Amino acid sequence: MALFDAVKEKLANAGKTAIKASNEIIEVTKLNLLVKSEEDKIKDRLLEIGKAVYEHYRDGKPVEAELSISCEEIAKCEKIIDELKQKIMEIKKLRECKACLAHIDDEALYCPKCGAKVE
Ligand SMILES: [Zn+2]
Known part of the structure; x- marks a missing residue:
């Protein structure tokens, strides 16, 4: 019976160790x-x-x-972004309304969003 008790105690200790380890994991x-x-x-x-x-x-x-070196780099990136957006607008045959900045059809006479006359 001593062997059975020893095994039982080992299993109980292993369980406690596992609980302690998982509590540590949760805490961490x-x-x-x-x-x-x-x-x-x-x-x-x-x-x-x-x-x-x-x-x-x-x-x-x-x-x-x-x-200022980093600021110059950001300014360059902003310029490139503007140029790329302009190219996208050209491909989509759109332009920007000067009044509300909406993207409108290249051939529209008035902005459908704000009604401003397109120049
Ligand atoms: Zn507009």
Whole structure:
């Protein structure tokens, strides 16, 4: 009977160890989610700082030399995006309403959205 008791005790201990391990996994997962949440908040704030610096640059105000290099790169990207969007408009035979910026048919005389006369 001693052997049976020993096996029984080993199984009970293995169960306790498994429960302890899974509780640790749950705790670590919760903590990792909290870390991720704080990291996301940092990313949002960094993005806001970056946008503020870029708007500062775009308004012609002075920015640090190392930041102005990144700002110039962003400005180049914006220019490329504008050119690409213009090409898409040409392919789709559309143009932009000067009053409301809606995309309207190239041959329309009036904007169907705001009614402005198309020039
Ligand atoms: Zn319009």
